[in-house]
Amino acid sequence: MASLNAAKVEADNSKLIEIIRNHFIDAPSRLPYGLNHPEVRDPSQGQSAFVDKILNQSGGGFFVDCGAHAGETFSNTLFLERFRNWTGILIEANPTVYKELKTKNRKAFTLNACLYGKSYPSVVSFLENSWWGKIFEGNYSKAYRGIGGKGRYVHVQCFPLYSILLALNQTRVDYFSLDVEGAEEDVLDSIPWDKVDIRMMSIEYDKWPGGNCLLDYSKKKKDIMKFNIIYQKFIYLLPCVLLWVLYHSLHYYSSSEKMTLVVPETKKTVVKSRNIQKDIHFDYKNAMASLNAAQVEVDNSKLIEMIRNHFIDDPSRLPYKLNHPEVRDPSQGQTAFVDKTLNQAEGGFFIDCGAHAGETFSNTLFLERYRNWTGILIETNPTVYKQLKMKNRKAFTLNSCLHGKSYPSMVSFLEDSWWGKVFEGNFSKAYRGIGGKGRYVHIQCFPLYSILLALNQTRVDYFSLDVEGAEEGVLDSIPWDKVDIRMMSIEYNKWPGGKSALKSYMEKRGYKYMTDIKAMAAADIIVLKDDQRL
Known part of the structure; x- marks a missing residue:
């Protein structure tokens, strides 16, 4: 892996994909859940309920949960996994927190790594904090008291999201939860939007440069990303915005401050929603x-x-x-x-x-x-x-x-x-x-x-x-x-x-x-x- 890092191989390099698949990604657990509070159906801060509603309680979807933490408290995907039969991948950079995540026996793939804002893999310095943690490009050995009051630097392997999806043979994602403590813009910039199909996203915005300018980012990238904002702020611990993939078959109208999604009365599914409008005259x-x-x-x-x-x-x-x-x-x-x-x-x-x-x-x-x-x-x-x-x-x-x-x-x-x-x-x-x-x-x-x-x-x-x-x-x-x-x-x-x-x-x-x-x-x-x- 060190050789691939040094060579800065491309995101779709076959050796990189193979090593992620065989040596980094852990398979879904087949053991019973080991949850601290199994009686809590939805531990998210409102994201899961909103996604579930918009997607008409779709079953069998695929998620990417980056910043998955310990996989239970505040999890944006646990409800979808337990009660909608979804699976996906839980990505957590903090090695200590990742160990806790593994004890929950989630029915999704797991990966102790970080998403990288470049088109190649790399090892970075990570502040292993007792709560969130953060990636730094600075001195690895620097002493630092972190977000939770104390912390230490460790080496963490980073991968482009596209490489991870290729390793899973899964380039279509129904819901992407992105909370990476300020690295959101880099992660989004690294995604080849013409090669992946991400249906819905929640993105933390309080560390985005300019805050709600994340809305402007989506509008500027609309020709590439094909996203519209559902202006749904969550005034909870983790502020975020939710984005809905704008298919041409969906109709919307907007004001200067928000956009309202109007979904026609057709059934939505995990895979069958399309990026193009069907021509009824097409033979x-x-x-x-x-x-x-x-x-x-x-x-x-x-x-x-x-x-x-x-x-x-x-x-x-x-x-x-x-x-x-x-x-x-x-x-x-x-x-x-x-x-x-x-x-x-x-x-x-x-x-x-x-x-x-x-x-x-x-x-x-x-x-x-x-x-x-x-x-x-x-x-x-x-x-x-x-x-x-x-x-x-x-x-x-x-x-x-x-x-x-x-x-x-x-x-x-x-x-x-x-x-x-x-x-x-x-x-x-x-x-x-x-x-x-x-x-x-x-x-x-x-x-x-x-x-x-x-x-x-x-x-x-x-x-x-x-x-x-x-x-x-x-x-x-x-x-x-x-x-x-x-x-x-x-x-x-x-x-x-x-x-x-x-x-x-x-x-x-x-x-x-x-x-x-x-x-x-x-x-x-x-x-x-x-x-x-x-």
């Missing part, structure tokens, strides 16, 4: 056909935008509408094994491909309902997808198929009464399917990596793959060096060569065989990434 199907014909690359920006804006549906905010809500785990054993192996981890992210109607035999419903996970449910069959939507799952949904190619394409799909199947043959061919009858329909297929990029989510805790014989093509299409998939269950009864061949295939990709599940509606192996520390 997205014809545009998608052009992308198919061009066989654009998996990471093509137009393709990613198309998937995000026109294909992925948002998590439901309505109550579940299950046929059998009393059944906690409707899977055939996959969920129980995954849950046990991952030590009942909370707040994870899943991909459920072959999700069917989202309840019967679902490998992810238990994780969503009882472990506060979210993810994406992918179901190809249009009729079954309608049933899936009726269940009001708290995950993204996509009526599409995973493609075994590095580009999007339309395929022929046998819409059967139960499972269905993708075919490359004659679209109009008459066929009586798996359930006794069926018809062919056109279905849009995407590479998995394109879908993950559309979600800004390249880390997956559990991938359930059941695509009726297309498993090998899907797995072949995955750029394994660009995604981090922790655990997988894969149907093996249609794999060429059967279970042993599939096990060998996954071992070559860095996964170890854990078990297999054989039941009425399951013939799966479960594998775990071999470098995972459980």
